[in-house]
Amino acid sequence: xxxxxxxxxxxxxxxxxxxxxxxxxxxxxxxxxxxxxxxxxxxxxxxxxxxxxxxxxxxxxxxxxxxxxxxxxxxxxxxxxxxxxxxxxxxxxxxxxxxxxxxxxxxxxxxxxxxxxxxxxxxxxxxxxxxxxxxxxxxxxxxxxxxxxxxxxxxxxxxxxxxxxxxxxxxxxxxxxxx
Amino acid sequence: xxxxxxxxxxxxxxxxxxxxxxxxxxxxxxxxxxxxxxxxxxxxxxxxxxxxxxxxxxxxxxxxxxxxxxxxxxxxxxxxxxxxxxxxxxxxxxxxxxxxxxxxxxxxxxxxxxxxxxxxxxxxxxxxxxxxxxxxxxxxxxxxxxxxxxxxxxxxxxxxxxxxxxxxxxxxxxxxxxx
Amino acid sequence: xxxxxxxxxxxxxxxxxxxxxxxxxxxxxxxxxxxxxxxxxxxxxxxxxxxxxxxxxxxxxxxxxxxxxxxxxxxxxxxxxxxxxxxxxxxxxxxxxxxxxxxxxxxxxxxxxxxxxxxxxxxxxxxxxxxxxxxxxxxxxxxxxxxxxxxxxxxxxxxxxxxxxxxxxxxxxxxxxxx
Amino acid sequence: xxxxxxxxxxxxxxxxxxxxxxxxxxxxxxxxxxxxxxxxxxxxxxxxxxxxxxxxxxxxxxxxxxxxxxxxxxxxxxxxxxxxxxxxxxxxxxxxxxxxxxxxxxxxxxxxxxxxxxxxxxxxxxxxxxxxxxxxxxxxxxxxxxxxxxxxxxxxxxxxxxxxxxxxxxxxxxxxxxx
Numbered sequence: 001x002x003x004x005x006x007x008x009x010x011x012x013x014x015x016x017x018x019x020x021x022x023x024x025x026x027x028x029x030x031x032x033x034x035x036x037x038x039x040x041x042x043x044x045x046x047x048x049x050x051x052x053x054x055x056x057x058x059x060x061x062x063x064x065x066x067x068x069x070x071x072x073x074x075x076x077x078x079x080x081x082x083x084x085x086x087x088x089x090x091x092x093x094x095x096x097x098x099x100x101x102x103x104x105x106x107x108x109x110x111x112x113x114x115x116x117x118x119x120x121x122x123x124x125x126x127x128x129x130x131x132x133x134x135x136x137x138x139x140x141x142x143x144x145x146x147x148x149x150x151x152x153x154x155x156x157x158x159x160x161x162x163x164x165x166x167x168x169x170x171x172x173x174x175x176x177x178x179x
Numbered sequence: 180x181x182x183x184x185x186x187x188x189x190x191x192x193x194x195x196x197x198x199x200x201x202x203x204x205x206x207x208x209x210x211x212x213x214x215x216x217x218x219x220x221x222x223x224x225x226x227x228x229x230x231x232x233x234x235x236x237x238x239x240x241x242x243x244x245x246x247x248x249x250x251x252x253x254x255x256x257x258x259x260x261x262x263x264x265x266x267x268x269x270x271x272x273x274x275x276x277x278x279x280x281x282x283x284x285x286x287x288x289x290x291x292x293x294x295x296x297x298x299x300x301x302x303x304x305x306x307x308x309x310x311x312x313x314x315x316x317x318x319x320x321x322x323x324x325x326x327x328x329x330x331x332x333x334x335x336x337x338x339x340x341x342x343x344x345x346x347x348x349x350x351x352x353x354x355x356x357x358x
Numbered sequence: 359x360x361x362x363x364x365x366x367x368x369x370x371x372x373x374x375x376x377x378x379x380x381x382x383x384x385x386x387x388x389x390x391x392x393x394x395x396x397x398x399x400x401x402x403x404x405x406x407x408x409x410x411x412x413x414x415x416x417x418x419x420x421x422x423x424x425x426x427x428x429x430x431x432x433x434x435x436x437x438x439x440x441x442x443x444x445x446x447x448x449x450x451x452x453x454x455x456x457x458x459x460x461x462x463x464x465x466x467x468x469x470x471x472x473x474x475x476x477x478x479x480x481x482x483x484x485x486x487x488x489x490x491x492x493x494x495x496x497x498x499x500x501x502x503x504x505x506x507x508x509x510x511x512x513x514x515x516x517x518x519x520x521x522x523x524x525x526x527x528x529x530x531x532x533x534x535x536x537x
Numbered sequence: 538x539x540x541x542x543x544x545x546x547x548x549x550x551x552x553x554x555x556x557x558x559x560x561x562x563x564x565x566x567x568x569x570x571x572x573x574x575x576x577x578x579x580x581x582x583x584x585x586x587x588x589x590x591x592x593x594x595x596x597x598x599x600x601x602x603x604x605x606x607x608x609x610x611x612x613x614x615x616x617x618x619x620x621x622x623x624x625x626x627x628x629x630x631x632x633x634x635x636x637x638x639x640x641x642x643x644x645x646x647x648x649x650x651x652x653x654x655x656x657x658x659x660x661x662x663x664x665x666x667x668x669x670x671x672x673x674x675x676x677x678x679x680x681x682x683x684x685x686x687x688x689x690x691x692x693x694x695x696x697x698x699x700x701x702x703x704x705x706x707x708x709x710x711x712x713x714x715x716x
Contacts, residue, residue: 028566029565029566031565031585031588032394032585032588032592033400033403033589035394036391036394036395037245037246037393037395037397037446038245038251038253039604042230042390043226043230043254043257044223044227044230045391047222048223048568048569048570051221051222051568051569052566052569052570052625055569055626056626060626066576066625067624072217074217074261074264075222075261076260077258077259077261078259079258079259080257080258081255081256082253082254082255082256085253088589088603089589089593089597133217207387208386208410210386211409211410211414211573211579212406212409212410212581212582214424214573214574215573216572216574216576218424218425221570223570227389227390227391230389230391231390231391231446234446234447235447239447245393246445267410268410268417395603395604396603396670401584401615402584402585405580405581406581409581424575425574432622434618434619435616435618436617437617438615438616439614440611440612440613440614443611491575
């Protein structure tokens, strides 16, 4: 197995992460409708937890103005590995860290924890590119937002570059993707 | 860059995939509430499209009985790269292929296409493990379901093994994750 | 029982409505996540069907510009009676009529039908007030939008005024409610 | 205006309700995706708040077993009036009372309050019929559940019978509706 993949697994996999590996935590209540026909929270909702965890931080700590700010964050990649299930009315403990901040992009890692359980029920990644609200072209991360992101930076477990190519190294994407 | 990673990017990245790379397609209408505050379909909903695309196939073609069948599919990993946005009332064209079928697991690749656009608006991966409904332990994929999955198999672009370790090679996960 | 209430029940209740009582119909596919733990589409999602049915009409037929138009529609009341269940992957047939158009408001009635069943699985009401996007104060319905709404007008079963007081008769609400 | 309608408006309308009119309250956090394109929480999500508020009570206080209990609650009617808007990341204060408990049905009234605001942002009604999980025929409310519901009973503002006909007076509905 090549070194990069192994290091990715170490960071992304089920074994390593515990609550203390993350810089910020937020309790997120499940809702009745999160449960699907199999009686557990649907895999889709985990991404709603990611979104909520991240954007609550950006608004509260980074001054992101989702209604009128010049710069908005759009998601260019997300990923989740599911290790154990939640079920309404569980409360999810969302944990967040930042592993890379570029000129216009940021890569987060997320852990979702269940009350009383050490290992994460899910681990995920989420990449935001900040863009101009009107043109949707990549824009520099505003200083207060950048400061809030840097407070979430943790040293990566290994020094490997991220698998996801940093858009800052290239011309950047053309049309901007999903919010 | 190690060969594995390059091949993954070739399969997962924006460049290669077109509609004809997928074995099955389904039109999925967006809903008013899919749009978020930035005016486009929220990144979370793309996973609802994955879920819907995959389970519609399993029910219609593979005889999956989500209400009473002995075996159910749970998601152990999902991933999405967002290349362009959708906005209600767009209709999403979901495209599906299978790249690996194991004893109890299957790995899908998904493309989401916009009307009149050749390149996918999003590309994703989704891994199902089939488990016993009661014990939630991995179970053999029932023959009719397996047959339906094999009809979606396409030759991978390269012969590399998947990055996600196949649970069939190991003892398999303990407690089963999200539905 | 006073006459008003009886007439409301006649219009709103399970007995009277059939597909032909509505002026417009739209097929709406269910999604995997619509099902809840009891195996049927969650009551909340019926309102997502209402929203989607109504706004698709307003955009396609009335020229509503949800991204930049000066006037937007906000919901001031909605209601649903549930007569039978849906279950993914059912396709819902949404049926829409308008029973009142005021200066700035419109009252819709909705029926949700199941394939092959004459009686509606659900009947609902939805009241839109159109407001200025910036001030959120009631605004006159623009002519093309009004024309599209009037094409959905059906003679009410009885001539009673609506139970919901028409905001046009009063000063109108202050701060505007949910979108 | 007939007396019944007036009394209904008094209970249901915007004027009368304050937090103290309700027997139970629960904080419900909004999620990023609750906001729609107009920047406020979508009208549909208010019903997700209703569902969550009610079922959390039934599970925590009434011993409702949503996974395996013999009796489940299905919604036969819901309704909401929207007086003011929420916007992520607002926390919604949900307030709940019961205005009628029958043999197999219960009618709730809900207020949704915004931090620091006396008047409710929304007021709603929700009718549950408890049914046998298998046959989906109306079933007697189990004693512990009934006791928990009776703890939420408040004297109605007026003595009028509810507009919604009580299913207990008749044979009850045939096929049971949405969960």
